[in-house]
Amino acid sequence: YASLVTTNAARHRLVAGKPKNLLEFGLRRAQGPDGGISASRYSYMGGFDATSNVAAGRLFGIPIRGTHSHAFVSSFLGLDEIIDKALSSSDGSNKCEDFVSLVENWLVKIQGASSLRGSFGETNQSELAAFTSYALAFPNSFLALVDTYDVMRSGVPNFCAVALALNDMGYKAVGIRLDSGDLAYLSIETRKFFCAIEKEFGVVGFGKTNITASNDLNEETIDALNKQGHEVDSFGIGTYLVTCYAQAALGCVFKLVEINKQPRIKLSEDVTKVSIPCKKRCYRLYGKEGYPLVDIMTGQDEPSPKRLVRGFCVVTLSSSQRELMLFHSMLRSC
Numbered sequence: 001y002a003s004l005v006t007t008n009a010a011r012h013r014l015v016a017g018k019p020k021n022l023l024e025f026g027l028r029r030a031q032g033p034d035g036g037i038s039a040s041r042y043s044y045m046g047g048f049d050a051t052s053n054v055a056a057g058r059l060f061g062i063p064i065r066g067t068h069s070h071a072f073v074s075s076f077l078g079l080d081e082i083i084d085k086a087l088s089s090s091d092g093s094n095k096c097e098d099f100v101s102l103v104e105n106w107l108v109k110i111q112g113a114s115s116l117r118g119s120f121g122e123t124n125q126s127e128l129a130a131f132t133s134y135a136l137a138f139p140n141s142f143l144a145l146v147d148t149y150d151v152m153r154s155g156v157p158n159f160c161a162v163a164l165a166l167n168d169m170g171y172k173a174v175g176i177r178l179d180s181g182d183l184a185y186l187s188i189e190t191r192k193f194f195c196a197i198e199k200e201f202g203v204v205g206f207g208k209t210n211i212t213a214s215n216d217l218n219e220e221t222i223d224a225l226n227k228q229g230h231e232v233d234s235f236g237i238g239t240y241l242v243t244c245y246a247q248a249a250l251g252c253v254f255k256l257v258e259i260n261k262q263p264r265i266k267l268s269e270d271v272t273k274v275s276i277p278c279k280k281r282c283y284r285l286y287g288k289e290g291y292p293l294v295d296i297m298t299g300q301d302e303p304s305p306k307r308l309v310r311g312f313c314v315v316t317l318s319s320s321q322r323e324l325m326l327f328h329s330m331l332r333s334c
């Protein structure tokens, strides 16, 4: 399981590219709590940046990252539900007694902004209440899920109002998360909106606010997004990562090949299941371009393959004629 998950995580990293943030969001889909803890640990080893699994964060020191749920947004009705409205500034030097009004003022300013005029009307006040409440509780890690009602007409403008209010108090909002719809299109539209806000209100860096995407992502969907073009900075990957959906198990087996210097064999009618007796050494041969060409096994006491020296080897697995030809031509170029 360790090799499987680490390999799977590394493959997702290869597709996403080095600069992207990769977040493991798989706990709820993992095979039980212990499976979830292992998956978080090995995803991190395989190149992920953070996990939503706080237990793994505590046990292994993996950075933790996450957002609220859709249920959190739909649990609110309106801003009057927020009772404690005070927020101290990031450096503690002052206190805003009514952060809710600050957010409302910003929303009015955004609605009046000439470069954004017409792109949205009234936003959903339940959602605004949820975002404001979340920001009051976690001013340093405000990452809002914006697709509960309507991403461009409500979620993104509401996020920006709260983020600009946080900015007044010396905090920097982390960003938004998209969890449905056309992720490529929505991320590009959101980026344009962020850039318009930066320009309109002179908030330096606001255009670069992070966009996280989730929604059953895997190697194929990330590759498809990359081909389309998108503005996603972080990918939250769950089910396909922790359950190793593409290959659910690593088919490794243990057989005895030698004991007390005596060879042992396991026979089978299936030729690929016959074990190869004796202790062996393994080599991976690379071509001039640096790509691995072939793996070679020798007996423990046989000489190792020499660079630029032609050798003779037997293909141990049944291969199609075409694969064999390929194999010979690769060896020739070795």
Ligand SMILES: *[C@@H]1O[C@H](CO)[C@@H](O)[C@H](O)[C@H]1NC(C)=O
Pocket: 077, 078, 124, 125, 126, 127, 149
């Ligand atoms: C927000 O949108 C939901 C879904 O359309 C609706 O039920 C709710 O009443 C809206 N909230 C407000 C305050 O408009």
Ligand SMILES: *[C@@H]1O[C@H](CO)[C@@H](O)[C@H](O)[C@H]1NC(C)=O
Pocket: 019, 020, 021, 174, 210, 233, 234
């Ligand atoms: C934003 O995303 C970039 C990757 O594109 C990452 O390096 C950076 O740490 C992220 N910032 C935050 C605040 O999460």
